Amino acid sequence: MFKESVEFNLQNILPSLSVRAVTGSAFSQARYKVKPEVFRDLLEFFKEPYCGLEKKLWKGHILLAGDGSTLNLPASKDIEAYFGVHSVNQLGTKRYLARALLIYDVLNNFIVSGHISSMKTGEKTF
Template sequence: MELVKFFKQIGKIEVTKEAFSQARLKIKPLVFKKLKIHHLSTFYENQTHKKFKGHLLLAADGSKLELPFHKALLKIFGGQKNKFQEIKSCEAKSNMIYDSLNKFILDFELDIHRTSEKTLLQKNLKNLFQYKWLKKMKKIFIFDRGYRSIELYHYLLAVQ
């Protein structure tokens, strides 16, 4: 629908669904990651974001996702087996870090269904602390009880 509106505004011929689908396959996922980084950097460096007593309020949580039952997805993510060792559903694990006050997802990870939330959180934090603008800010992290560990506390202290 957005394409239809856009082409009407510029007075050009509409793109067919088939042409759009073919063009969509050529888009590199890395583009979206770079756009996200640019958008977040611009937003947080302009100092217009909300804070809680001078701190960013960041929450982390993970989830199990049920994916469409497709052989390509099963090959990548795997799935849950029933008592007969047949795969009954395609599943993945996800984890994200969310800015609770500004309503932005700062990082999101998706991995095979057997991956632990702690492992995904380590990837989230590694990605997150590459942002130069974030290193300058005070942060409060909120985790549920499944994340607590001496290693996590040590890591968070070390990257500050």
């Protein structure tokens, strides 16, 4: 979880990955261009190799953990159309939120499943 500025973290993390450093502004602008489907496709891409791996087990079982969270979303017409407006403050500023859920294989360090939905979907339903 970033507690420092995006710029600070980029300057510290990217060089250790042998990647050219970029400005915080460039990073922020570029992340808006990432299509949500890329995350679904990445999960699908790695699912088959994961299924074929010999897994570490706990008492003969795969140990899974689920974690739900609330995400603050940037303002855009597409986000408003899909997720809706969660709230509007006194100044008329709209707030967009989404509910996210990840299912994680604890012993094998792999996200097995991930979902994102509007706040209308309750955590128990998710």
